[in-house]
Amino acid sequence: MIVLVMTVLLTLLAVITIVIIRQRSLFAVVILTGVYSFLMASVLIVLDAVDVAMTEASVGAGVSTVLLLATLYLTQSREYPQPRPAIIPLFVALGIGGALIAGTFGLPPFGSADTPIHNRTAPRYLAKSIEETTVPNVVTSVLADYRGYDTMGETVVIFTAGIGVLLLLLGRRRRYSSETGEEIQGE
Amino acid sequence: MRRDLILRIVTKLVLPFILLFALYVHFHGDFGPGGGFQAGVIAAGMLILHSIVFGVRSTKHIAPQGLVEAMIPLGVLIYASVGIPALISGRNFLDYGVFDPHHTPHGHHLGILMVESGVLITVFSTMLAIFYAFSERGRS
Incomplete structure (x- = not known):
């Protein structure tokens, strides 16, 4: 059951991340970031970290959404398209992402009780x-x-x-x- | 927004319950999830909702900007000063046992609550002060 719930939540997180990247309207991006925070809070509840989930829901989805909306009020609510394709940032992102994923293989198995912590x-x-x-x-x-x-x-x-x-x-x-x-x- | 009747009435109904929930999260933090940080954010969220619906000016009547900005260092001061009595009586800094020498665990309970109040005040006022600062920028 937990595996099913986690699969759904993490898939939704991935989908929302991709939509945020592709979205040009910053208003929609702000709202989607709030949705992302609520999904993350749900993930943390499934992981039994209720305190962190509460913080994520109130700070991530609540206050920071309002502050980002206030920022949009002061600036413009559309992102200008990138003038030329950014190759170097792509490689930097891929490199760091790959290093992080490689780092997770060094971690102890998820939920194991005999780790130093x-x-x-x-x-x-x-x-x-x-x-x-x-x-x-x-x-x-x-x-x-x-x-x-x-x-x-x-x-x-x-x-x-x-x-x-x-x-x-x-x-x-x-x-x-x-x-x-x-x-x-x-x- | 000023003529949006349903939104205004519903907000008025909901506001006290949000504050009540913030206080519950704060004082029940010893038994359930939550604590000063979460309570501070929820309380600040209540006033931010109030200012979005009723305007920043009416919120500044409830929580004046100068007071909110003064509360940011006040919370840190409360937290640090909770540790002083222990220092005076020769214990370690922030050893809450000093608040009830006959039954030390009870003193610890009391100390946790006081320290969390400091966290609550700082978090609450920081969130609200930043929001006020944003609304101030809108005037330029």
């Missing part, structure tokens, strides 16, 4: 989480307690990224402060 600290977290933190969701206890220092770094990363984007977007705020115009109200 499952045998060092993970069993201890699973055994002691409730005893030490009273938190049944081990994802949360690892994220915020055992690896709390890492998560603080991640929060700082979000902070830094946010400040950087704000500086890029609002750097010219003063020049336009006297003018009033319309505001974004959707399409």
Whole structure:
């Protein structure tokens, strides 16, 4: 059953990727990227990674779709056709893709339990989480307690990224402060 | 969009439930999937939906831009300051056991919730501030 569901989802992902590449209307591309994110969230649910699926659905399909639509509002919604065929990027893409696929053959078999990642600290977290933190969701206890220092770094990363984007977007705020115009109200 | 009655009414009905779901994801993150990050994104999504339907100006009445921008560092500050009491009492940084010395696991539970609140505030305000910045650019 899981194999069937995964086959359908991954086929749809591949189809949508090809459609995105061939599509010239950027509005359709943005919507299809949202569809891609929802399909990816479904794949992650099948893989029992519900936390990641939730993030993918809310960030990938929700917020980033809106931000991309806002970008389209500021620019144009059609992609100009490539003036000449791009040969070198094609080879770069094929080379990197081939290297990545070759790299997957070095990975341990999917779902095998005797890999290093499952045998060092993970069993201890699973055994002691409730005893030490009273938190049944081990994802949360690892994220915020055992690896709390890492998560603080991640929060700082979000902070830094946010400040950087704000500086890029609002750097010219003063020049336009006297003018009033319309505001974004959707399409 | 201003005269789109069905969209406006449905949005008004749905908004409180989205916020409720965000709070559920945050406070139930210890027991089910989710946590501060997901809750922050969902809450920001609620206000973005509000601004798409009712206009950015009315959203800025609810969540003023200056406040939202100030909340970005506030969340990081909350996260870092949760670790300070442990340092003062001679433990490791971010050792939540200090919040309940008699029953350490309970202190850990409390610490996780506080730390996740910091994550929520930073993620929520970053998403919303970036959206505000985009809408600001539209005026140029």
